[in-house]
Amino acid sequence: MNQEKSHLILIGMMGTGKTTVGRELSKKLKLEWKDTDQELEARFGCTIAEYFARAGEAAFRQEETRLLKMLLNGSPLLLTTGGGIVLKEENREMMREKGVVVQLFAEPEEIIRRLGRAADERPLLQGELHTKVYAIMKEREGLYDFADLTVDTTGRSVDGVVQEIVSFWEKAFKRRFHRLS
Ligand SMILES: Nc1ncnc2c1ncn2[C@@H]1O[C@H](COP(=O)(O)OP(=O)(O)O)[C@@H](O)[C@H]1O
Ligand SMILES: O=C(O)C1=C[C@@H](OP(=O)(O)O)[C@@H](O)[C@H](O)C1
Ligand SMILES: [Mg+2]
DSSP states (O other): OOTTOOEEEEEESTTSSHHHHHHHHTTTSSSEEEEHHHHHHHHHTSOHHHHHHHHOHHHHHHHHHHHHHHHHTSSOEEEEOOGGGGGSHHHHHHHHHHEEEEEEEOOHHHHHHHHTTTGGGOGGGOSOHHHHHHHHHHHTTTTTTTOSEEEEOTTOOHHHHHHHHHHHHHHHHHHHHHHHO
């Protein structure tokens, strides 16, 4: 493994559990946790939904890329991202180069069930949730597939997903350690 790959990065469609898994994972790993949406909300001084309404998606994507670049050039992180971060080739390249990337996946019906209550917080899911989830998943087909590991979270507990990622990260770490020693 490349020495530069110092971050553990979670990507995946909205509702696959990146933020929730990240919070639990950070308790098990000796890595500082940051979530791009939480960082952006602190910078914007408002929620992601309010920022979309005020400045639009293009401005949000610009800020998201700027933040990603800054975070990946800093000290090692557990980084959970917003689902649309893979839309830009530039972002995908940066993540591939600078981190071990884990994709969380869930079947669309499970995402719809999970996001039923929280869809309001996601500006791209306004309107008919079912139609939007299927359309966005189709638009993004293949864009998450550069990940080093994909975890299907459908029907699984948060703890189970966390455990699988811990094992994978520890193995990746051991391989790197052996290569350096
Ligand atoms: N493995 C899981 N099983 C059931 N519900 C989950 C799981 N992971 C996350 N959730 C729930 O799904 C919703 C969305 O999770 P969240 O972490 O915000 O996803 P993301 O950051 O990928 O959009 C939350 O209500 C969360 O509690
Ligand atoms: O998929 C997307 O385009 C988005 C996902 C959201 O994050 P989560 O994936 O954490 O829900 C948030 O960044 C924004 O609403 C846009
Ligand atoms: Mg999130």
